[in-house]
Amino acid sequence: MANQTRDQKLEGLLSSAAREFALRGYDRTSMRDLARASGVSLAGVYYYVQSKEELLFLIQSRNFEAVIAGMRDALRGVTNPVERLQRFIDNHLDYFATHMAEMKVLSREADALEGEFLQRVNDMKRLYTRALMDVLADIEKTHGPAHANRRVAAYSLFGMMNWIYTWYDPLGDVGVELLSQNICRLFLGGYVGLPVSETALSRGGAG
Amino acid sequence: MANQTRDQKLEGLLSSAAREFALRGYDRTSMRDLARASGVSLAGVYYYVQSKEELLFLIQSRNFEAVIAGMRDALRGVTNPVERLQRFIDNHLDYFATHMAEMKVLSREADALEGEFLQRVNDMKRLYTRALMDVLADIEKTHGPAHANRRVAAYSLFGMMNWIYTWYDPLGDVGVELLSQNICRLFLGGYVGLPVSETALSRGGAG
DNA sequence: GTTGGAGTTGAACGAGCGTTCGAAGCCCCA
DNA sequence: TGGGGCTTCGAACGCTCGTTCAACTCCAAC
Numbered sequence: 001m002a003n004q005t006r007d008q009k010l011e012g013l014l015s016s017a018a019r020e021f022a023l024r025g026y027d028r029t030s031m032r033d034l035a036r037a038s039g040v041s042l043a044g045v046y047y048y049v050q051s052k053e054e055l056l057f058l059i060q061s062r063n064f065e066a067v068i069a070g071m072r073d074a075l076r077g078v079t080n081p082v083e084r085l086q087r088f089i090d091n092h093l094d095y096f097a098t099h100m101a102e103m104k105v106l107s108r109e110a111d112a113l114e115g116e117f118l119q120r121v122n123d124m125k126r127l128y129t130r131a132l133m134d135v136l137a138d139i140e141k142t143h144g145p146a147h148a149n150r151r152v153a154a155y156s157l158f159g160m161m162n163w164i165y166t167w168y169d170p171l172g173d174v175g176v177e178l179l180s181q182n183i184c185r186l187f188l189g190g191y192v193g194l195p196v197s198e199t200a201l202s203r204g205g206a207g
Numbered sequence: 208m209a210n211q212t213r214d215q216k217l218e219g220l221l222s223s224a225a226r227e228f229a230l231r232g233y234d235r236t237s238m239r240d241l242a243r244a245s246g247v248s249l250a251g252v253y254y255y256v257q258s259k260e261e262l263l264f265l266i267q268s269r270n271f272e273a274v275i276a277g278m279r280d281a282l283r284g285v286t287n288p289v290e291r292l293q294r295f296i297d298n299h300l301d302y303f304a305t306h307m308a309e310m311k312v313l314s315r316e317a318d319a320l321e322g323e324f325l326q327r328v329n330d331m332k333r334l335y336t337r338a339l340m341d342v343l344a345d346i347e348k349t350h351g352p353a354h355a356n357r358r359v360a361a362y363s364l365f366g367m368m369n370w371i372y373t374w375y376d377p378l379g380d381v382g383v384e385l386l387s388q389n390i391c392r393l394f395l396g397g398y399v400g401l402p403v404s405e406t407a408l409s410r411g412g413a414g
Numbered sequence: 415g416t417t418g419g420a421g422t423t424g425a426a427c428g429a430g431c432g433t434t435c436g437a438a439g440c441c442c443c444a
Numbered sequence: 445t446g447g448g449g450c451t452t453c454g455a456a457c458g459c460t461c462g463t464t465c466a467a468c469t470c471c472a473a474c
Contacts, residue, residue, distance in 0.1 A: 006451090025318070025319070031431080040452075040453090041452065042432095042453085043452075043454075043455090044452055047451065051432080052433090110373065111232070112232070151381070152385075152386060155370065159369065160363040160366040163370055164362070166317065178359075182354075182355035183359070186398060187393065188397065189398070190393035190394055190396035191396070195354070237462080238462060247422075250422070250423055250464080251421080251423070253462095253464080
């Protein structure tokens with residue numbers, strides 16, 4: 001509480017803002033709510049951020065960047081297409097489960113942004129979607145024709161993964177590993193008829 | 208335009224309100240926007256509806272009721288568990304695709320309601336989720352143990368189906384039949400390892 | 415031709431919104 | 445001790461919001 005750098009304070013503001021946005025929704029949350037939740041005055045918020053919309057943009061873009069960076073790390077050096085997909089899913093769900101508020105805001109407030117803010121987030125979405133579809137294409141090369149249209153399959157997988165903000169409780173009786181394993185199986189089994197074994201789904205050694 | 212009953216005018220109001228809510232979001236759409244879009248004065252809206260929240264409730268509950276009624280019709284007399292699931296998915300996606308605005312509002316503005324309005328919609332959700340999980344339980348009885356936790360599977364399927372409000376264009380090159388077929392395959396293949404054939408997925412004869 | 419209720423309206427209300435700004439507090443260095 | 449730049453704040457601005465209400469039009473019934 002005592003001596004934080006400007007960056008640390010912005011970080012804290014973004015974190016409590018994400019919590020509030022996740023709770024009440026972006027539009028129903030006022031700057032006064034955010035000020036109260038983060039322990040500064042209303043005007044104080046504007047010292048760290050230019051507008052409410054920038055606040056939302058920072059939450060969305062920073063977390064999306066982290067997801068993308070995590071995916072790159074998770075896929076680096078992995079050549080087996082199925083394992084690449086498993087790691088893609090694993091990274092997505094893992095980050096989602098450990099940043100529920102932020103990812104709920106990213107999923108639900110998708111079109112609250114406008115102009116350049118919106119464009120920059122949409123660019124990330126395109127990049128990320130492209131990455132998944134490339135993985136799917138690789139899988140098709142090694143496992144024969146898929147049982148579903150690739151684009152439909154990609155968006156269906158995103159649907160399974162992003163929809164969790166409406167029901168999943170990371171502290172409940174379904175752990176992230178089980179969740180990730182289940183979604184991996186559901187998707188892989190349906191997409192290329194792969195009956196994924198227990199062991200094949202456990203996470204590999206080196207990240 | 209000339210002589211409509213009160214009910215028809217309310218219907219028209221709900222329809223244009225759904226379109227506006229889907230476009231801009233519930234909170235960002237003002238009662239003045241709705242008045243303009245439906246061609247009455249601001250005060251005129253309040254002759255048909257008690258509040259903005261009731262407007263949202265009516266959109267959500269009426270359409271959810273229609274989805275549930277459609278499901279009951281689709282499942283009536285069908286005993287094969289897999290076919291029951293296919294019809295469940297088919298009904299959901301078909302209604303979604305023909306009522307994109309309304310279903311987007313139902314999916315996205317899930318917690319904009321409060322109090323009794325919220326409770327009544329949530330009751331419908333519980334009922335509908337229960338119905339799907341019962342179908343899944345039947346499938347497990349006839350096709351052996353599932354490859355995923357039943358609850359996770361159910362919510363994943365809802366995720367695939369509801370997420371389409373973020374990307375699906377009913378007028379695009381992916382028709383509803385193909386969409387439904389793809390999602391059926393993805394789910395069934397992953398849930399019980401069923402390689403669903405072309406013909407088995409075509410819709411049955413009598414409804 | 416008058417009555418009365420259904421439908422519609424313009425104008426206003428109070429409240430809350432995002433944002434701004436001048437001033438005050440704070441703390442390090444001279 | 446004093447100056448100066450970060451940091452914080454109370455108070456206000458202009459605007460839009462959801463909602464209300466008295467007054468109006470219209471038309472069928474008497």
